Amino acid sequence: MSNQIDAIMNPKSIAVVGASNRPGSVGLAVISNLIKGGYQGVLYPVNPKTQSVQSIKSYPSLSDIPDQIDLAVIIVPAKVVSNVLEEAGKKGVKGAVVITAGFKEVGGEGVELENKLRETAHEYGISVIGPNCLGVINNDAHIRMNASFATKMPLPGNIAFISQSGALCTSVLDYADGRHIGFSKFISFGNKADVNEIDLLNYLKDDPETDVILMYLEDISDGHKFLEVARDIAWNARKPMIALKSGRSAAGARAAASHTGSLAGSDSAYDAIFRQSGIQRVDRIDELLDYGVAFAQQPLPENNRIAIITNAGGPGIMATDAAIRTGLEIAEFSEATKExxxxxxxxxxxxxxxxxxxxxxxxxxxxxxxRHILLDENVDGAIVILTPQAMTDIVETAQVVPRAAELINKPVLCSFMGIVDVSEGIKVLEKNGFPNYAFPEQAVRAMASMVRYSDHMKYGDRDYVHYDVNEEAVREIIRTKLKDRDSSYLTQQEANVILKHYGFPVLPSKLITDVKQIPDAGKEIGYPVVMKIMSPDIVHKFDAGGVILKIHSDEEARQAYEKILENARAYKADAKIEGVLMEKMAGKGIEVILGAFKDPKFGPMVMFGLGGTFVEVMKDVSFRLAPMWKLSAERMIKTTKSYKLLQGVRGNPPSDIEAIQDCILRLSQLVTEHPEIAELDMNPLIVYPEGQGCSVADSRILLKK
Incomplete structure (x- = not known):
């Protein structure tokens, strides 16, 4: 697909089908932009109603053009787009940009028209960007192509921008122009009937003009393919990527049988994909460009130790506070630097x-x-703040920044605060490749983004771990449970069998269906024990009074058995009760949750976080797509607030984090190999002090065909 996209981005000839002389028309805007932008190839306007467009000879149709056409830019009514594509295919056109709207975004007939467009493109092997897009821009000096209806050609630069929203593109171009930010490629891909964000990333990975990739996404076509390409870009091409993904709302969260399902909102999968691929996610357009220009113009910091230089105390304190909030460290200067x-x-x-x-x-x-501060080995980067005062020589100060940073491979971001008084100084900074931010907090956030990316690129085992497990035994259990039904809820007793086959540390237990079984079970397991109701109709056992802890004798166990059955019947009279599980009482440790669910778009996802009965209140959880690298398991633990508890606080010893990581990777393998697992909870997973492992204290699984 990369070679085919090259026909769109580097065409030697372009036919604009629907080119026009009519003021205010898209057809006029596109042909004018190609001319004014200095397109280096040959242009062919196509319009049967006129002999020329903008003084260039016009042709009635594509078929009438005597020469080879590489790219067709199509601006005709939606109902005839497929006919034009068919004509293009017969002429041997390799690429098309369909700017026309009125396809699946309007529903109804538009969906059918888009399907027809796609079929025609595939039939003739034409790569299509769009429909319903702004167009494409290539700033390469050898091409200079502005095949869009944007208001202007952006400045040249080393940042590529791809977007599903055409309207957003025009705003970004205007904003970037005001900040003198340049682009290598600027691509609006609209409805992505053919070429999608994954194809474009694959193309930009090898683009020599692009060093940083920015993207606005509304959805992702294929999570695992996206992850694969993005990882290749991050770790092999070493190009930073920053994404703004709309739709963070939890409105898509669904009613679920598990804690994991209820905690997995509509946005969890996207967060996981971005984290696992090394993409920095932002919430605002200004952040997208703030971070992008920093990555594009400055070297990456080695670590997070930052220096702040200011001519005003207040902004310096603001920058310091922002640095601490975003995980940066205020560098401690050496005595030599202080002198x-x-x-x-x-x-x-x-x-x-x-x-x-x-x-x-x-x-x-x-x-x-x-100069002194950047030469200090304890400093990884600097933020230079200037407030315009009567005695401040703004332009001269801007001129010394590149001089002071010369030959020192550390990032320097500036905040010459204001708009009017500092404007000439800002021009000097931007000309020399030093990003400026109106306020110190913006510069700090951009620096923190660079630190996160640098850290992400350094460490970790980027290999998949595969355990020796009894995959076939689990496959048979699932086959049996789903033999006569579309879904099946497994109680803890049934779920534990599956977990054992995959090497999870399950506690000894016995299902009690008669009080006479209690003495033998108590002897076999050993007191103290916990007893729990086992019913596919009672998912949250604590809510039903179906759990009794710290049972120390046969007599207490008999009383607990009767009480649990009584509570269960009172909670749900028609519940199917399989019995009461007697389980070894777990030792003292920290309660975490380990879970998984099957995302309808991206497949199995794994969850880790703070566990216990309040997990849905605290919501201290992290998600990753399965299968995952060992590195991903390490980092999903560290991204939770509960990680500090696991490290040991207030005299408590550090927890066995390696045991948690092992369970996460086993779970990743389990749900990858058995896609019928729709939801799974291990809550709580009791984690013991370092070197002592962990125990699955409760579990449940929901299977679906």
Missing amino acids: KLKRDLPPTASINNPVDVIGDATHERYEASI
Whole structure:
């Protein structure tokens, strides 16, 4: 597909079908943009109603053009687009951009028209971007193609932008122009009837003009393919990617039989995909461009130790607070650096981080401070803040930033605060490749994004772990349970059998269906025990009074057995009761939850987080797509707030995090090999101190065909 997209992005000849001289028409905008943008190939307007468009000879149809056409830009009514595509196919056209709207986005007949468009494109082997898109822009000096109806050609740069929304593209172009941000490629792909975001990422991976990829997405066509391509871009091509994905709303969360299902909102899969592929996710357009320009123009930081240089105390404190919030560390300068700062700064200046060079700072004072600080081995990057004061030489200060940072491979982001007074200084910074942000917090967030990406690229085992398990035994259990039904809920007793086959640390247990079984079961398991109702109709056992803990004798067990049955019948009179499970009482540890569910679009997903009965209230959970790397398992644990508890707090020892990681990877393998598992909970998974493992204290599984 990459070679076919090249026909769209690097055409030697373009036919604009629907080109027009009519003021205000899309046909006029597209042909004018191609001319004004300086397109380096040959243009062929196609319009049967006129002899020329913008002084270029026009042809009645594609078939009438005597030469080879690489790309057709189509701007005709939706009902005739497929006819034009068919004509293009017969002429040997390799690529098409369908700007026309009125397809699946309007429903009804539009869906049928889009299906026909797709069929025609596939029949003739034409790669199609669109329909319902703004168009495409290639800023390569050898092409200079603006095949869109945007208002202007963007500045050249090393950032590629792809978007499902055409209207958003025009806003981004305008905003970027105001901030002097350039693009290598700018692609609006609309309804993605043929070429989708995965195809475009694959193309941009090998594009020599692109170093950073920004994207606006409304959905992802194939989660696993997207993940595969994005990982290739991140780890092999080493190109940072930043995404704005709309639709974070939890409105898509569904009623579910498990904690995992209820916690997995509509956006969980997308968060997981982005995390696993190394993509930075943002919530706003300004963040998308803030981060993108930092990645495009500055080197990555080695670590998170940041220095702040300012001529005003307040903004320095604001930047410090923002740095701490976003996980950055305020660097501790070496004594040698402090001595140099003390020598070159006035006595009233602060030589500690943040460095306050005082309001009357000259550019010489800034230059010395920046240079000394960047040369300090304890500093990984710097943020330079300037507030415009009467004595501030703004342009000269902007000029010293690149000079002070010369030959030092550390990122420097600036915040020359304001708009009017600092405008000339900002131009100098941007000309020299130093991003500027209106406020310090923006610069800090951009630096934090670079640190996260740098950290993501450094460590971890990027291999899949495969355990020796009894896959066939589990397959037979599932086959039996779904033999005569579409779905089946497995109680803990049944779920534990499956978990045992995959090597999970399941506690000893016995199903009691008669009080006479209690003495032998108690002897076999050993007290203390916990007893639980086993019923496919009672999912949340605590709510039904179906769990009794800390049972120390046969007599207590008999009483618990009767009480649990009584509570269960009172809770749901018609519940099918299989018995009461007697289970070894787990030792003291931290309760976490491990779960999985089958996303309808992306397949199996694994969840980890703080467990127990309040899991749905706390919502301290993290999701990943299965199968997953060992690295993904490590990081999904670390991204939860409960990770601090697992590290050991208030005199408690560190927990066995390696045991949790092992269970996560086993679960990833289980749900990958058995797609019939629709939902699965292990809650709680009791985690013991480091080196002592963990235990599955409760479990449930929902199977679906």
